Amino acid sequence: MLFPGNFRKIPIMKPSLPALRIAALRDRLPSDLDALLVAGPENRRFLSGFTARDDSFTESSGLLLITRERAFLLTDFRYLEWARQEAPDLEVQVYTQSLGTTLAGILQDQEVHSLGFESTYLTYRQYQRLTQTVAATGPKVEWQPVEGTVEGLRERKSPAEVAAIRQALALTEAVLSEVAKDLAPGRTEGQVTWEIERRLREKGAEGLAFPPIVAAGPNSARPHHQPGDYRLEAGEPIIIDMGARVAGYCADLTRTFILGAPDEQFRKIYQLVRQAQARAEQELRAGMDSQAGDALGREVIAAAGYGEAFGHSLGHGVGLAIHEAPSLSPHKDRATTLQTGSVITVEPGIYLTGWGGVRLEDMVLLHDDHAEVLTEVGFYEW
Numbered sequence: 312m313l314f315p316g317n318f319r320k321i322p323i324m325k326p327s328l329p330a331l332r333i334a335a336l337r338d339r340l341p342s343d344l345d346a347l348l349v350a351g352p353e354n355r356r357f358l359s360g361f362t363a364r365d366d367s368f369t370e371s372s373g374l375l376l377i378t379r380e381r382a383f384l385l386t387d388f389r390y391l392e393w394a395r396q397e398a399p400d401l402e403v404q405v406y407t408q409s410l411g412t413t414l415a416g417i418l419q420d421q422e423v424h425s426l427g428f429e430s431t432y433l434t435y436r437q438y439q440r441l442t443q444t445v446a447a448t449g450p451k452v453e454w455q456p457v458e459g460t461v462e463g464l465r466e467r468k469s470p471a472e473v474a475a476i477r478q479a480l481a482l483t484e485a486v487l488s489e490v491a492k493d494l495a496p497g498r499t500e501g502q503v504t505w506e507i508e509r510r511l512r513e514k515g516a517e518g519l520a521f522p523p524i525v526a527a528g529p530n531s532a533r534p535h536h537q538p539g540d541y542r543l544e545a546g547e548p549i550i551i552d553m554g555a556r557v558a559g560y561c562a563d564l565t566r567t568f569i570l571g572a573p574d575e576q577f578r579k580i581y582q583l584v585r586q587a588q589a590r591a592e593q594e595l596r597a598g599m600d601s602q603a604g605d606a607l608g609r610e611v612i613a614a615a616g617y618g619e620a621f622g623h624s625l626g627h628g629v630g631l632a633i634h635e636a637p638s639l640s641p642h643k644d645r646a647t648t649l650q651t652g653s654v655i656t657v658e659p660g661i662y663l664t665g666w667g668g669v670r671l672e673d674m675v676l677l678h679d680d681h682a683e684v685l686t687e688v689g690f691y692e693w
Contacts, residue, residue: 411444
């Protein structure tokens with residue numbers, strides 16, 4: 312018998328992070344959906360903690376089925392132990408015949424009649440196979456395409472997510488600083504790229520956020536140039552765009568370099584791009600329309616007569632994916648309201664055919680009243 316002052320305290324179990332995220336997802340599901348089929352690899356990791364990656368577009372390490380009451384991770388035998396260890400909050404179901412057959416059984420058992428699916432990630436062939444198998448197995452299910460449901464949850468970064476991004480960025484900056492010191496005439500873009508990849512790995516990156524871009528001379532007029540055998544030369548711009556991945560989270564960093572004394576053209580373009588970036592970083596904040604955010608940098612470049620030479624968005628969200636919501640784009644169909652806690656890039660650029668280009672990219676964390684610049688590596692000062 313227990314008396315006052317002589318009782319045993321029972322520890323209160325706090326919900327796990329995946330459980331909290333799944334609960335938040337259920338709150339976001341349209342009322343006419345009984346469940347959501349999650350196919351995006353970053354969305355799967357965000358909701359479950361399961362870190363396996365999809366290395367081939369035609370293969371998947373698993374799908375999530377989130378109903379109003381239960382959460383399932385559907386995978387095959389290769390990932391069974393991995394899934395059990397990393398996703399204890401989900402019911403791991405291994406399919407032995409086909410994914411569609413296993414999915415059909417769960418849909419029938421859970422009385423799912425209206426199923427949302429991520430149309431951005433589920434290929435048409437996968438959709439055909441799943442819908443045909445489910446229909447042939449018995450349950451009558453209405454499939455409804457959805458977009459941005461999980462991505463909307465991922466947009467606001469938690470303190471732990473921001474910490475991982477900071478770590479990835481610090482590692483990226485350290486490697487960029489080392490590589491920049493070794494730039495020299497005669498080295499090829501490919502050789503510099505290999506140095507970036509090797510040093511990122513050696514310093515502890517779990518992988519690359521994306522294949523590095525090293526674009527020299529006239530190649531730097533191509534924003535997403537693929538490094539090759541072009542040799543670095545004095546007096547030509549060299550764009551390096553790179554990022555590490557740490558604990559699943561990405562960094563994104565770009566600087567433009569020049570070997571030897573810069574000429575007037577390089578100084579002019581570089582300073583203009585830096586002015587556009589600085590203005591955006593000073594005025595960006597949560598609550599702003601994303602098109603207005605894009606305009607902060609774009610207006611500076613356009614006013615100087617180079618509007619047509621800046622053809623991409625001012626920036627994009629970064630997290631588990633290198634490109635995610637929100638987008639600082641001039642296009643109306645991508646417009647959104649910027650959220651507190653979003654981590655985005657600010658990367659204006661000017662690209663001139665036959666000469667080259669300049670791009671400068673920082674990462675910033677949006678707050679209610681300002682944008683916190685996370686990037687610490689500096690710029691040319693003349």
